[in-house]
Amino acid sequence: MNKVAIARCLSYNKEDVERGIKEVVKYFGDHGNGLGNYVKNGDRVLIKPNLLLASKPESCVTTHPSLIREIIYQVQDAGGKVTIGDSPGGPNNLSYIKLAYSRAGIQKVALETGAKLNEDLSYEYVSFPNGKAIKKAKICKFVLNADKIITVPKLKTHMFTTFSGACKVQYGYIPGLEKSIYHGKFKEPYSFSELILDIVERFPPNFVFMDGIMGMEGDGPNAGRPKKVGVIIGGEDPISVDIAALSIINIEPNNVPYIANAVKRKLTTGKISDIQILGERIEDVKVLDYKRPGSYKSSPVANAFRVLGRFVTPFISPKPYPLSNCTGCGICEVNCPKKIIRIVSEGNRKRAKVGTFGCIRCYCCHEMCPNKAMGLKKFYQVSTK
Ligand code: SF4
Numbered sequence: 001m002n003k004v005a006i007a008r009c010l011s012y013n014k015e016d017v018e019r020g021i022k023e024v025v026k027y028f029g030d031h032g033n034g035l036g037n038y039v040k041n042g043d044r045v046l047i048k049p050n051l052l053l054a055s056k057p058e059s060c061v062t063t064h065p066s067l068i069r070e071i072i073y074q075v076q077d078a079g080g081k082v083t084i085g086d087s088p089g090g091p092n093n094l095s096y097i098k099l100a101y102s103r104a105g106i107q108k109v110a111l112e113t114g115a116k117l118n119e120d121l122s123y124e125y126v127s128f129p130n131g132k133a134i135k136k137a138k139i140c141k142f143v144l145n146a147d148k149i150i151t152v153p154k155l156k157t158h159m160f161t162t163f164s165g166a167c168k169v170q171y172g173y174i175p176g177l178e179k180s181i182y183h184g185k186f187k188e189p190y191s192f193s194e195l196i197l198d199i200v201e202r203f204p205p206n207f208v209f210m211d212g213i214m215g216m217e218g219d220g221p222n223a224g225r226p227k228k229v230g231v232i233i234g235g236e237d238p239i240s241v242d243i244a245a246l247s248i249i250n251i252e253p254n255n256v257p258y259i260a261n262a263v264k265r266k267l268t269t270g271k272i273s274d275i276q277i278l279g280e281r282i283e284d285v286k287v288l289d290y291k292r293p294g295s296y297k298s299s300p301v302a303n304a305f306r307v308l309g310r311f312v313t314p315f316i317s318p319k320p321y322p323l324s325n326c327t328g329c330g331i332c333e334v335n336c337p338k339k340i341i342r343i344v345s346e347g348n349r350k351r352a353k354v355g356t357f358g359c360i361r362c363y364c365c366h367e368m369c370p371n372k373a374m375g376l377k378k379f380y381q382v383s384t385k
């Protein structure tokens with residue numbers, strides 16, 4: 001039976017986070033040497049946060065730097081050498097990655113702790129012999145160079161995959177814009193979820209610490225609202241960590257496409273009762289009013305969607321359109337896998353224009369907009385944009 005530990009943690013104060021991380025570690029065999037059960041002396045350890053885009057910690061888009069700091073200390077106590085790395089969405093260039101590190105507070109943590117920030121943008125083609133969605137993919141070198149991987153996802157709802165947690169954070173192993181190419185190939189959430197699970201199975205993390213102190217609810221992973229959950233969730237199995245997190249935010253795990261697919265792969269039963277929960281009880285930390293994404297589908301609809309997905313998507317899923325605060329920066333244009341967004345001039349200002357046809361509702365535009373200026377309208381709402 002997989003184990004997941006839940007530690008109550010109500011703030012990002014250093015003392016609270018240190019206590020929370022240590023509590024999780026305690027349940028997985030702390031012998032006074034931090035993460036010594038998972039990291040050996042001299043191991044090159046990758047700490048992989050969620051750095052979706054260059055965003056400040058208080059926006060709750062990225063993993064909070066306080067967790068990264070404490071996890072680094074746990075790894076260093078075990079003798080590991082830490083590199084922090086992620087490949088945000090958008091172009092895979094160093095200036096943007098540096099901006100993401102600095103804005104998320106990760107650069108400061110690296111300076112404090114002596115951890116290295118990954119600046120290697122190279123990748124290698126890796127085979128996925130047992131992959132269901134892919135047999136080969138570009139994977140960032142910083143992932144391949146690590147002896148051990150510790151992922152630190154942020155607890156967020158997600159317009160496309162319903163939830164973004166321990167499994168989805170591994171999508172950052174795919175470099176930059178290559179991610180939006182896959183969105184164009186795997187157009188609906190269930191086929192895309194097979195890709196996520198291929199990555200999870202090919203590169204299982206050694207440990208997961210989920211930042212659930214402040215989550216994001218609603219239309220995440222970028223344009224939702226911060227929401228207090230007050231927990232750090234940890235474990236070895238990313239699927240079990242996600243099932244525990246979903247149970248806390250009151251979302252039926254089987255309504256999340258990649259969990260439903262993981263059940264089909266027999267990687268999990270999808271039931272919280274089949275996971276050994278250590279520390280806080282789910283009932284005691286549950287957040288009943290956690291807002292679901294606008295694209296959320298409950299069981300019967302989710303089941304129908306699984307079969308009819310790509311045929312019904314344009315009719316039932318919200319469509320993106322630019323809001324008045326759109327600056328015409330062009331980030332959505334670059335990230336749209338279907339290339340249906342254009343930047344147009346209107347008087348002396350620019351703005352995005354989304355084509356009438358061809359949108360696959362991948363929400364890359366909504367996810368990557370730095371100004372939260374890509375709105376979503378339901379199929380019954382009329383807009384002239
Ligand atoms: S919608 Fe956002 S990403 Fe797209 S052009 Fe406008 S501000 Fe930039």
Ligand code: SF4
Pocket residue numbers: 320335336337338339340341354358359360361362363364365366
């Ligand atoms: S317009 Fe947005 S949601 Fe539609 S295909 Fe392009 S990126 Fe995806």
